[in-house]
Amino acid sequence: MKKLINEPGDYVDEMLDGMVAAHPKRVRRLDGTKVLVRADAPIDGKVGVVSGGGSGHEPTHAGYLGEGMLDGAAAGEVFTSPTADQLEEMVNACDGGEGVLCVVKNYEGDVMNFETAGEMAEMEEVEVAQVVVDDDVAVEDSLYTSGRRGVCGTIFVHKVAGAKAAAGGDLQEVTEVAEKVVDNVGTMGMALTSCITPEKGEPTFDLGEDEIELGIGIHGEPGVERTDVMSADEVAEHLTEQVLDDLELDDGDEVATIVNGMGGTPMSELYIVNRRVQEVLGDHGLETWDAWVGDYMTSLDMMGCSVTVLRLDDELKELLGAPADTLALKRMD
Amino acid sequence: MKKLINEPGDYVDEMLDGMVAAHPKRVRRLDGTKVLVRADAPIDGKVGVVSGGGSGHEPTHAGYLGEGMLDGAAAGEVFTSPTADQLEEMVNACDGGEGVLCVVKNYEGDVMNFETAGEMAEMEEVEVAQVVVDDDVAVEDSLYTSGRRGVCGTIFVHKVAGAKAAAGGDLQEVTEVAEKVVDNVGTMGMALTSCITPEKGEPTFDLGEDEIELGIGIHGEPGVERTDVMSADEVAEHLTEQVLDDLELDDGDEVATIVNGMGGTPMSELYIVNRRVQEVLGDHGLETWDAWVGDYMTSLDMMGCSVTVLRLDDELKELLGAPADTLALKRMD
Amino acid sequence: MADAEIQREAILAAIDNVAARIAEEKSYLTDLDSAIGDADHGANMNRGFQAVVEALDGDDAEEMGPDDLVKMVGKTIISNVGGAAGPLYGGSTMLASAELEGGITAETSVAFAETYLQKVQDRGKAEIGAKTMVDALVPAVHTYKKSIEQDDLPPLTALSKAVDACERGVRYTVPLRARKGRASYLDWRSVGHQDPGATSTLFILEELLETAEE
Amino acid sequence: MADAEIQREAILAAIDNVAARIAEEKSYLTDLDSAIGDADHGANMNRGFQAVVEALDGDDAEEMGPDDLVKMVGKTIISNVGGAAGPLYGGSTMLASAELEGGITAETSVAFAETYLQKVQDRGKAEIGAKTMVDALVPAVHTYKKSIEQDDLPPLTALSKAVDACERGVRYTVPLRARKGRASYLDWRSVGHQDPGATSTLFILEELLETAEE
């Protein structure tokens, strides 16, 4: 393994220092924590929108700090949920008096730690709501399992909830619109290679030169199926069809899409995938209102991509299209 | 080699289609070429700013199409300069009557093809100026050699020249400010791994598990020196010191920096590098006015990074800070 | 030495042994987690127990009764481990520590074990058979309780039987299909792999036994 | 067959042979370019000559004199190769084609060769010894010119001597330190590697000779 790191144990700490060094006017770090918040947090009279989770998904989470998206972002160790006490500090620091929405990806660790944090914050009289994102259509959903994972669709939740909060929505309204995204979004991913975590220093799983993994998550966990290498077009078709199967869209529906890179895949290849994704959507009679292509929710240096589709209505279009000025995602009027 | 591609020969073509499919309202492709231009090009009364070069550096070049940066971007085959006839078509399509500035990276192929294109366009009565960026401090500069390469500093040239053109500067003013950037910018890069081109399908150069290359360019060409693996801090120190040696800055100078990823390096690691880069600049008494961290000028899936430093004055600060709304780089007021 | 003092020393010794064992098994645990999870269980547990050792090294610890000491262990795990293991190990330890208010006896240790198991299941919602630490915990706790309450065995013997039961639980996770935790995403592909959290549970119990035997 | 017709056929046959040879050597050229460049010279040259074969396959080609045919070859290379090789090979071919206006003779072929070399140097600014195609071209052109103009050798013999000289030029690039082209970025590390552009120049000349011998 070769990485641009110092001590693996300092990885997250130094990354956060590097982010603050790059954006000292936009973000600050809560003392003694791995939490970054907007420099101007808490914003009086605005619902706070916060997120967090393991590190290794950059620009998620702190990259989305800023106007129109997140107020706070908690970084756990690589692929490990942040601890409840730090999550609580974040919630408190982002409460401008109107309460705080926590956007949680559906992983047991994240859910349990955020739950505990919410309970702790409510003891401090902070109103806290939670929305749990579970957009990964690769995983079977059932009451008896942990359910689906939260993956790249989370970025749409950040964007929409953040815009609603910026527009003056109250905690219930912000929560409802976040839930609307969760109900209408699906994602499916694949990997050409495993990522390498700084601690382990070796690929989390082994993939042959002629194999790919379908239905991977974002933590280097193996996927739901291993198959022979496919062309970019076949990958695009497979991922898109799986998501569409799950969403059950109607002819003429408008959608927003993300072709997301897992970290090690060049942008050129993501565009090659997007080309076919958009063709497939067109074949299904869908209209793409907005198409994002890039690294939004990564898995360290993993090669691969995911396809996210969100069904839109007028409200979601307005919020998705609203201005945002964050470290990694900006949108003009 | 595993890549998200179809036929290697269709790589650039399909990537461009995928870009247009993602941003149909922002960019369009000139028929029968590999040139993308702003959807609203040419813009009457504005100096056109165009660039181009081999593909494989995404988001360079077409990612910088949009308000405040580029009007046209020509894509060659992977790592191969576009042909002169396509460059000429681009220049013509981006001339709003005030002439066109071509931002060229100093590679023989790019320079020769842009020269020819400029001669051809001038025969059509289009006023054409060129600025050749040669920011790579790793390469010896001399009259008897090809000189230094143009690398990531080029993005600062796009930004500044684009802002000047948007602000109504004439061709000479836009050219002069572009040249000011060229005179005040330096970059040095390194690689942990070689990239893999779609045509060759194997690493361009071999690097052992304990080796890195210093002074690499952006085409998978080997660097100027091979050394043992270094820590992120050592890499940051080495690259920054080399650039500072070249720029000969004064105590108290304000600078803008880019810690640029080569494509396969996770963003977290770039921030780890940035942390130390900013410390080193501080130790030299320099003030960072603006710090960019991310994938700006890549080399396919290469792991590694480069450090760019630009000496600023009031004019450059104003232009660098001016709004931009491109596919890959946005900046609010 | 006063009774409280002896118990304090025993807890500190146990923690040292557990921490050393986890450090030793760190990459083994991570390897197990690589196969069906995200390759961090060893690092998570090790970070947590190193922090516990440090925390117990402080002056505060000298004044504490066994319940407060154990509570501090739980809290330290909560705020240093994260992930799923943090709230499960740390939260349950913290909440169960109240059972030790009167010191560590055969009875209070049974109560602690039962509450600990209950809290793991409250939080994680995993039934037995979901291929989690619960599969190792349930037989261990049940065996310990029965050995003491029904069979009137001395605690040391009961603990030794619990460790055996726990080990069988760990082996039992191998052929199971995961329904909870990250391994559940792999569905059928999780069959044939041993659960990391069950395994670390066993290591901890083994070290408790080891300490008790000394 | 008229004289013009014979020359046309000869040019087409030469192009076919060159294109086939380049296709065959594509990965060899790319390997040479990997060592001291950017691993695309084979793909670049092959893309160019495939396009040339297609272009000459069209109806237009049937009407053209040798000068216009060669000009079209140059233009096609310019608009399909890109990189450094595109303007150097294509531009120089295009500009030198004017020398063939009166058909291909011993004299015009010398003039073509000289102009071609001149244009490569005008555009690329490389002197001999910079480890580029110039190092292969200069000895080839000089030998060809002398063989014909001073030694009165028949063109075929002259060409054969030029190929030998060219080959020596190619070998000569190996120990040189590159001063032009991408290899120059490697500075001293370029020593010991053969220049790809010099090599493709040799392949082309070899095929011209091969065609002439047929």
Ligand SMILES: Nc1ncnc2c1ncn2[C@@H]1O[C@H](COP(=O)(O)OP(=O)(O)O)[C@@H](O)[C@H]1O
């Ligand atoms: N819902 C749950 N109930 C009980 N145990 C669980 C649950 N989810 C996960 N675990 C346990 O946690 C272990 C994984 O811990 P760890 O790798 O540290 O956390 P993470 O899964 O967040 O990476 C699993 O092996 C399993 O034993």
Ligand SMILES: Nc1ncnc2c1ncn2[C@@H]1O[C@H](COP(=O)(O)OP(=O)(O)O)[C@@H](O)[C@H]1O
């Ligand atoms: N300035 C120059 N003068 C003469 N030949 C050059 C010059 N620059 C490059 N070349 C030739 O071009 C060859 C490389 O061509 P190619 O790989 O196709 O283009 P690129 O360098 O743009 O990738 C070199 O091997 C060298 O022979």
Ligand SMILES: [Mg+2]
């Ligand atoms: Mg984890």
Ligand SMILES: [Mg+2]
């Ligand atoms: Mg090239």
Ligand SMILES: [Mg+2]
């Ligand atoms: Mg884990």
Ligand SMILES: [Mg+2]
């Ligand atoms: Mg080349």
